[in-house]
Amino acid sequence: MKRIFAREEYCLGCRLCEIHCLVKHSKSKRIIKAFRREQDTAAPACRVEESGRVSFALQCRHCEDARCIEACITGAMHRDPTTGAVICDTERCVGCWSCIMVCPAGAVERGRSRQVASKCDLCMGEDTPVCVMHCPNEALVYEER
Amino acid sequence: MKNADIRYLILGNSTAAVGAIEAIRKIDADGAIVLIGREPRHVYSRPLISYLLAGEIDESRMDYRPRDFYARHQVDARLGVRALRVDPRLRTVRVTPVSADGSERNDATAEELRFETLLIATGGAPVVPPIEGRDASGVFTFATWDDADRLTAWIEKRNAQHAVVVGGGLIGIKAAEALRARGARVLIVEREDRVLPLGLDRHASSMAATALRDAGVDLECGTIIERIVVADGVVSGVTFHNGRESSCDLVVMAAGVAPDASIVHGTAIRVDHGVLVDARSETSVPGIYAAGDVAQGIDSLSGASRPIPIFPHAYRQGAVAGTNMAGGQATFNDAFAQNAVDVCGLSTISIGLATAEGGDFEVLTTEDQTARTYKRVVLRDGRIVGALFVGDIDRVGIFTGLIREKIDVTSFKHLLLSGRLGLITLPEGYRRRVVSGEAVAV
Numbered sequence: 119m120k121r122i123f124a125r126e127e128y129c130l131g132c133r134l135c136e137i138h139c140l141v142k143h144s145k146s147k148r149i150i151k152a153f154r155r156e157q158d159t160a161a162p163a164c165r166v167e168e169s170g171r172v173s174f175a176l177q178c179r180h181c182e183d184a185r186c187i188e189a190c191i192t193g194a195m196h197r198d199p200t201t202g203a204v205i206c207d208t209e210r211c212v213g214c215w216s217c218i219m220v221c222p223a224g225a226v227e228r229g230r231s232r233q234v235a236s237k238c239d240l241c242m243g244e245d246t247p248v249c250v251m252h253c254p255n256e257a258l259v260y261e262e263r
Numbered sequence: 264m265k266n267a268d269i270r271y272l273i274l275g276n277s278t279a280a281v282g283a284i285e286a287i288r289k290i291d292a293d294g295a296i297v298l299i300g301r302e303p304r305h306v307y308s309r310p311l312i313s314y315l316l317a318g319e320i321d322e323s324r325m326d327y328r329p330r331d332f333y334a335r336h337q338v339d340a341r342l343g344v345r346a347l348r349v350d351p352r353l354r355t356v357r358v359t360p361v362s363a364d365g366s367e368r369n370d371a372t373a374e375e376l377r378f379e380t381l382l383i384a385t386g387g388a389p390v391v392p393p394i395e396g397r398d399a400s401g402v403f404t405f406a407t408w409d410d411a412d413r414l415t416a417w418i419e420k421r422n423a424q425h426a427v428v429v430g431g432g433l434i435g436i437k438a439a440e441a442l443r444a445r446g447a448r449v450l451i452v453e454r455e456d457r458v459l460p461l462g463l464d465r466h467a468s469s470m471a472a473t474a475l476r477d478a479g480v481d482l483e484c485g486t487i488i489e490r491i492v493v494a495d496g497v498v499s500g501v502t503f504h505n506g507r508e509s510s511c512d513l514v515v516m517a518a519g520v521a522p523d524a525s526i527v528h529g530t531a532i533r534v535d536h537g538v539l540v541d542a543r544s545e546t547s548v549p550g551i552y553a554a555g556d557v558a559q560g561i562d563s564l565s566g567a568s569r570p571i572p573i574f575p576h577a578y579r580q581g582a583v584a585g586t587n588m589a590g591g592q593a594t595f596n597d598a599f600a601q602n603a604v605d606v607c608g609l610s611t612i613s614i615g616l617a618t619a620e621g622g623d624f625e626v627l628t629t630e631d632q633t634a635r636t637y638k639r640v641v642l643r644d645g646r647i648v649g650a651l652f653v654g655d656i657d658r659v660g661i662f663t664g665l666i667r668e669k670i671d672v673t674s675f676k677h678l679l680l681s682g683r684l685g686l687i688t689l690p691e692g693y694r695r696r697v698v699s700g701e702a703v704a705v
Contacts, residue, residue: 121700167687176686179700185660188282188582189575189601191310193327210324212314215656219603219612220575222664222697223686227657228610263699 119202120260122240122247124174128257129166131173135249135258136162139177142241142248161230163238164249175249175258177238178225180204186217186226194235201240208234268377269297271588272356274346274526275384276300277309278574279555281328282581283382283588288336290589296338297376299358301385303343304408305330310574312411313437317444325408346385347373351531351548354378380550380588383527383538384581387520387556387572392429396491401498402514405438414442417513424448425511427501429488431458433604435517436471439480440607442515449480450509452501454518456485462602462613464620466630467637467653471606478607522557522570535559537570542594544584552588554580564599564615564648564666571598597667603656609635610656615666616641616649624648629680631655638680645673661686668693 137153139162144152164177184204186195194210195217197203206217206226213233217226229236241247250258271287273280276298284296300306307325314320333340341358348357359373389404391397401421403414417423426442428435431453439449451458457468458475472482483503491514492500500510522537533539533547537559544552544560555577559570579595586593599615617639620626625642634654640662641649646669650662661684665672670693678684686694 124698167685169683169685169687172687174687176698179698181700185575188578191308191574192324193308212311212320212324214310214605215603215610215612216574218656218658218660219601219614220663221660222667224658224661226660 119180120240120262121180122177122238122250123259123261123263124176125257125259126172126174128255129173129175130255130257131166131168132254133166134252134254135164135175136166138248138252139164139238161227161236163225163227163236165225175253176223176225177247177249178204178221179223180238180240185220185222189216189220191216198242201242203240203242204237205239205242206235206237208232211235267295268354268379270294270379271296271382271585272376272378272380273298273382273384274349274356275382275386275555275557276302276304276306276340276342277384277386277555278327278577279384279386279558279581279584280382281306281332282578283384283552283554283585284336284338286582286585286591286593287589290586290591293337294589296336298333298338298340299344299346299356299376300340300342301345301361302407302409303361305342306332307408309406309408310437312405312408313441315408316405316411316414316438317441319444346526349381349383349527349530349532349551351527351551354381354550356381356526381552382581382584382588383524383532383546383551383553383557384555384577385523385526385557387570388523389434389516390519390521391516392487392518394429394488394491396493396498397516399491399493399498400496401512402491402516404516405434406520414513414515418442418445418447421512423512426450426513426515427452427488427509427511428515428517430517430519431455431482431484432461432517432519433459433602434520435515436475436604436606438515438517439475440478443478443480443607447513450511451475451480451482452486452488452503453482453484454487458482458484459604459606459611459613462600462604462617462651463611463653464618464639464651466628467611467613467639467651470635470637470653471609471611474607474609480607520556520572522559522572524557535568539568540580542583542596543587544580544595545587550588552584554584560595560598562599563597571600573601575601599666601663609654610652612650612652612656612659614650614659614663615647616643617651619643619649627676627680640679642672642676645671647672647679658684661689664697665689665693
């Protein structure tokens with residue numbers, strides 16, 4: 119399956135990926151409104167990590183051997199049968215945080231507005247995730263490896 | 264049975280069984296799977312019974328897998344059937360239907376099922392301390408959906424307002440929280456000197472105790488209940504060790520669970536506390552496997568053989584069993600305790616040897632009293648062997664990964680609790696492996 123990969127040598131640390139992720143998963147879908155008013159409710163599922171001059175964006179790795187799916191007490195965390203993406207069904211999630219407990223990438227977060235797990239969904243329904251599409255320096259790629 | 268031997272016979276209908284079924288079907292699309300489930304229910308999530316009792320979710324959300332799970336995986340699920348006895352020599356299991364009231368029917372309805380491979384995934388059974396009065400009406404255990412239903416019915420019928428929960432471990436806390444959410448006054452009685460003594464250190468435990476008290480749950484630690492006071496066959500109170508009495512109209516026994524290995528006792532299958540298994544989830548008898556709360560394997564951090572009755576292990580151990588039963592190769596070598604427990608809104612996550620101290624252990628801690636957060640990391644020989652996060656549990660899984668993979672953290676030890684730990688601060692080889700999404704091989 120296709121995954122998002124960061125090329126840290128190209129990452130500028132601009133955090134546009136975080137902003138576009140937030141907008142995509144916001145109610146308004148409008149960049150200024152989402153950024154200014156929805157930060158309390160929508161969280162980006164993409165996180166830029168920085169250390170010195172090095173930076174890269176990190177999202178759920180959609181692991182082949184996904185610990186979060188095994189640890190999920192409700193069955194909410196599951197693999198989409200068609201895309202292979204690891205998806206959390208937030209209607210079934212009860213926010214027990216077992217997924218956060220086991221994710222080695224630290225890529226699952228507590229939802230900001232509801233007690234449910236929040237993570238990258240590869241922008242389900244889009245050909246290319248928005249973080250990749252809007253990266254100004256092609257530091258994020260979406261490909262099979 | 265004159266029929267062909269069952270290719271895969273699975274005893275149990277919970278997490279480990281599901282792990283096994285899903286793993287088997289990745290390898291073998293149509294070998295016969297027969298599942299024996301004691302409760303006459305579609306596979307449901309046991310940890311959700313506290314959410315159900317609290318009224319936070321309805322029955323429709325109890326299913327652990329969709330309703331077509333058995334059909335889609337071609338599983339002959341025989342629900343409301345109990346396994347009575349495993350005969351490893353004849354490779355048979357004696358089973359019998361359970362009556363509606365939960366008792367077994369007479370032996371005439373029992374039958375022998377012959378198997379090629381067997382998975383014992385019968386789970387755990389609540390430990391009920393031998394307290395006088397424990398058989399009275401109004402005394403409950405809290406392990407199954409039926410337990411939650413019985414509690415709900417009792418509360419509604421008797422208008423029960425005062426609950427005593429015996430045991431301040433994981434089950435006791437979740438039961439207390441749910442009963443409180445239903446409006447009952449709740450008293451937890453814990454034998455040890457603090458709540459959640461297995462997963463939380465003294466400081467974290469005092470934070471949990473505060474969260475409970477703030478939510479209106481009373482605590483009595485370091486004491487035991489001597490007697491349940493019974494009037495006309497019904498609970499009316501409890502008497503403590505020191506002679507003090509407290510009235511109540513229901514008691515929940517939450518003193519822990521023990522592996523439910525009764526069906527193999529006295530056979531060639533080796534049992535200690537639980538059914539002994541190796542890293543392939545296989546018992547001492549080839550072709551017979553065990554997984555989940557009934558099993559006992561090696562704790563990879565302490566090296567001790569012990570049951571680790573936690574949800575993620577049940578799934579993985581079941582999946583490893585299923586893979587091996589179907590002729591694949593899988594091992595499970597990284598078992599250690601992992602518990603995420605929300606205590607009345609206070610998130611706690613306890614991993615590995617989270618409470619260890621002294622000796623070879625080096626302990627790092629950080630605390631923010633205003634934000635009510637506390638973190639504790641335990642190291643041994645330059646590697647993390649335990650982590651305890653309270654209040655702020657964000658990205659705690661990074662620690663779980665470092666523990667699992669036994670990564671030497673000496674070079675970035677100063678960053679562990681700095682708030683700046685990220686994948687970017689981890690050794691490059693390990694970081695690349697995590698980012699690749701391979702995680703670790705089964």
